[in-house]
Amino acid sequence: MSTRRDRLRTFAAIVVLGFGVAAPVVAQSPTPAPQPWDTFFDDTVVHEIRLAINSKDWQSLQIHYLDNTYYPSDFRWRDQVVRNVGIRSRGTGSRSGVKPGLRVDFNRYVTDQVFLGLKSFILRNQTQDASNMHERLSMLLFRRLGLPASREAHTKLYINNNYEGLYTIVESVDKTFLQETFDENDGYLYKYDYPSDAQPYYFEDRGSNPDTYVPLPFKPETHETDPRPEFIVQLVQAINQTGDAAFRMVMAEYLDLKKFVQHVAVENFVADNDGFLSDWGGMNNFYFYRFQNKKLFTFIAWDKSEAFKGGYEYSIFHNITNGPNASKNRLMTRALSYPDLYSAYLDALLDCARSAAEQATGVTDGPGWLEREVQREYEQIRDAARSDPQKLFTNDEFEQAVSALGAFARHRGDFVTAAVSAARAQR
Amino acid sequence: MIASLLVVMLASEGVTTVGAVHAVGAALQQDPPAQATSGKKQKKKAKKLAADAPSPDEIDDPDSDGPPDIGGPGFGVVWKQHPSIRFGDAFRLDFEARLQEDAHGSYRGAPGLNCPNQVLPTTCLFQLHRNRVGVKGNFFKKIDYEVERELTEQELSDKDILLGYTPKSQWKDVNVNIKYMKKAQIQVGKFKVPFGLDELTSVSHNDFVYRSLGANYINPGRDIGGMVHGSYFKHGLTYAAGVFRHDGGNARSKKVQGGDQTVAARITAAPFRRVGLAGNIDVGTALTVSSLSDDPYLPNGLRGRTILTQDTFFQPVYVKGHRKRWEADVDWTAGPASARAEYTWVADGRVQQGLGDENLPDARARSWYVAGTWILTGERKRRPLRADGEFLQGGFGAVEVVGRYERLWFDSAGGTEVGTPSRTPRAANILPSGDRALTLGVNWALNRWIKLQFNGIREHVEDSQRNPISGGGAFWSQVTRLQLVL
Structure with missing residues (x-):
């Protein structure tokens, strides 16, 4: 599900760059109102973020980088200072005590405190990406193709006025993001959280017990106390138990399958081997949002540090046709068994190539x-x-x-x- | 299990004697020493009981007296208040058990009511609150010992410990008390730091299902250490002073290490005993000083939580330096009535705890409560509550109504001069946050072993953003406790 803004941008890009003559028309098209945080994600510059933190807290955060403990800090960007923000170590494979990835929460200690309208953002440490660019390039491509993805920009991070390295500012997938992207934010947002010691999961049916899906691997990010896991159970059962004749009709209630194959196609184009069709854990690195008052879910891209590493000859059917059946993703396998979705997947790959x-x-x-x-x-x-x-x-x-x-x-x-x-x- | 215990207790109403062991009647053993007044015989008994005076961690605790040993050679088994093995004056071993099972309720989704080991939060109506077993006794009546273990505590996983969580000990009271000098007894081991009237009242003797907020969250509780204590003027003046390894279990939690070496002292007096005022009035005061380290990477300050629902209305802040506690209390009993009040003040140093490593003003915690009780069935007030006529034994038991109003709140010294109030754990000016609670209840002591307690608790968390109720209002909780003491 793309934003109206992204759809407009994509349309404008196609018109302007493909035909060249339509610029005046685009210029006259209504454009979305600028958001207060646009300047913070301005990717034409390398930003500079300064955090003031008790020296012992910074040491503790580095030593206990596997822990999610928050530490208080004062945040400065340009001439704007936000006091009493919370920062913590974050990440899965990218966690580092040397160069910690950070989550910055503006409302951790001060309820409703925001910065330029943002409640939080991520400082990605790029410890798995020597180029520092995999994430930003991937998300840009998602957005160019009208798929929901975070905005990103690079920044130099200073801790207590000491340069601590180059980071990427990543827009949090939260209620602010949902509102901007989908014009609503009261649905149910989950982060797919694959524990490293868990059995790989390929969307197979785990039965009707909601506990086998929520809070892991589908970790509630909204409505935490009432995450309504039954809809995920229904989705999984629809994937696994519906006959071929009814599959498309039943699934239409839960997923836009064309958008889904498009999401996977972009991940494949950037040779991401740790996305929905991950080499590790079956599935990984996505948010899953169920729209308010609907059963309909959508995928939101996340963490593309591993993208591009497979090289430009990365198979377009990586983890789709290769490997044993038991480790093939049930949803992708069923979707691509329909000629129109198979074709949509290939078309989406060509869209990526064209873009x-x-x-x-x-x-x-x-x-x-x-x-x-x-x-x-x-x-x-x-x-x-x-x-x-x-x-x-x-x-x-x-x-x-x-x-x-x-x-x-x-x-x-x-x-x-x-x-x-x-x-x-x-x- | 509970039914079986009832049968066993009723069957054990008599005394089983093996060898030359004697026991005196229950009425005598329940008389506090100060109440024995007239007649040579009674004076003699009073003197005897005074020699077996309660230790400071069990103020006015007739349970701990037990039946006086008459002495004599030989081995015997007695079951009066507790099953007991004795060998003349040389050795005594009492077996004890305290079981407290609760049925409770509050607002929907209250975290303190969640069932353990559930993937998704699920409320449980019943809770096995305490299941403690232990032994206590003495050698030659000069060395008392005590060992008590909690059976329901959850041990931490290896992962928890790696994450820096502090294990909560399953061992409660484990100590010896050497009383060769009555006025200077020496207690060593794990026991309660001498601080706080409510905290020092045995949990099975308490007038309420839960101790006061101040006792639960800012009083020290148990720790390992050594203490000298004694009394003068027939308990008209008592003192206790000791050194402890840390500052008690109440300041610790899964995530909070608590204070380090602690010195503590408490003194109580009955100043009006000879004046002839109505009833008995005891006043007490205590102080502790603990060193506070910022070695733990998690904030090491005190935490405030609601009573039953366990909502955290004040998160620990970073502290370093010294923790100073002071309390004053008054305890009045007259016939079937009693009243208690207590005020506690705590200040935690915050050396180099600012964002720029600067010193911050002390973090403070304060609490007070006033409480009153009235025994409707007319018995004289004592702790534990005892019935003159036991239920189904010709009486109805003892029924008592109780009420308590209290407040616990946190802030910092310095006020607004040091900055804008904030909820961060390194705020120069800590945003005040407190909880006010009214508890109303009924206690029904059916007999010496069984007590039922019914409490309704109305709480109001003062900081609306930390209040678990949307809109920041008050909420009620209810709890019924069945207590069995062997």
């Missing part, structure tokens, strides 16, 4: 959007990344990772387009 290859205005034979974006971000963050005192990668590894991203951007579209053609020919 990645999109030329700059007035240019016909230059680098595509993705390659330009890699270069733009690299130039933005290069100095901050190289001088990052807590980075977990060497500067050479950073440069090599950026080069690999450039190669990915140049070749991924062609590879995917060829693979889609081959898939269609075989069908």
